Each structure stands twice: as structure tokens, then as C-alpha cells.
Amino acid sequence: GDSVTQMEGPVTLSEEAFLTINCTYTATGYPSLFWYVQYPGEGLQLLLKATKADDKGSNKGFEATYRKETTSFHLEKGSVQVSDSAVYFCALTPIPLNDYKLSFGAGTTVTVRA
């Protein structure tokens, strides 16, 4: 079935460090891929998305590229801030069948220290 595997945390970084969170997926068809972020005490927010191979999603300094050949969608940010401390979830929606489903990875907790 469709699934997402992301690197386990927790990840602790210093401010201005480079962040990478690995995400790989298994899916039939051509899934849409997403990164969501959950700040402490809040709901999930859509961070970025990509809907086809080689698409690059970007938002708030974060980027991820849809790599079909490696079935990956790694999240990167060049210089993190304390405010980026959160739990990050990689997710996919299978297309075209079951396009209501959103399969999440387990989440990666990121802590950025000043």
C-alpha cells in the first residue's frame, strides 16, 4: 500500500544551521506530496507541496523536490531559526485512486537552539 517513511528524530540544531529531513515514499500512480508542520500546541499547517515529478515546493525558506526516480521528497532549509522548532510531517495523497487519503510519516521533531 501507500506509505511514507521519514527520518526519525529528534533533531537538534543550532540557529543558522542547515536542516535536512529525509522522506521516501511508496505509492502507485503519481502521488501528490506534502510537508506539514505542527508547532507546539497547534494544528497541522501545510508547509509546501509538489504534484508531479521534478516539481519543487517552497515556502518560508523551506524547499523540497519531488524525485520520482528515488521516490523521495526531502525537506531542506538553509538557515534555521528558533521559531522553526516544530514537528514536521511528510505526507502523500495517491492519485488518481483514493485521492481523499493523506498518508503521513511518523513525524520528525526539530529543536533549534539559540
Next chain:
Amino acid sequence: DADVTQTPRNRITKTGKRIMLECSQTKGHDRMYWYRQDPGLGLRLIYYSFDVKDINKGEISDGYSVSRQAQAKFSLSLESAIPNQTALYFCATSPGQGAYEQYFGPGTRLTVT
């Protein structure tokens, strides 16, 4: 104002009580969802609705029921709450029709004692 709102934000209830969680959205989306989040288990889909007349069970619907009162409103009920229903509950919406990203509400923290 938030596009997806949930009430209440926090609720403590006793075993056997009936409880309703409400969700409203101003995004104009047809599709709405209810999830629960548990530590170590991630988010799991309880129910989903494609429109007012189309409601479907998700992967963990036992012990829950839903009502889609209007395009903008989707309620989740626990008919007889039990302690293992203690969790964080999220409502979400999505446009459908070629756009599949889901937008989440702030969540309801439910504790069943």
C-alpha cells in the same frame, strides 16, 4: 479569522458520556475529514465526507459517528466515550477536483476519565 475552526478546544468528560466535537470552515471546500492524533501512532482517519450526502468511514470509525449539517459544518460524536478515545482530534478540509492538499483546524484535546 481562521479558515477551519473547531469547538471546543479542550474537553474533559467521563466514561459513558456522549460528546460532540464541531468543525466549521469558511474555505468553501466540499471535502471534510476527521482525524485523531495519538503519540507514536500519528494521524488516523476516522470519517470523511465528499459532500453533504456522501459520508464514509475511515480506518478507525468504530465508536464514532458524524453528521454533515451543511457544506461548512461537520460534527464528530462519541456516543459513549471511553478512556482510549482520549486523543487530539483534528478536522480538515480539501478542495478536491484536482487539488488534494488538506487544511487542518487547530484541534480539540479530548480527555475521557
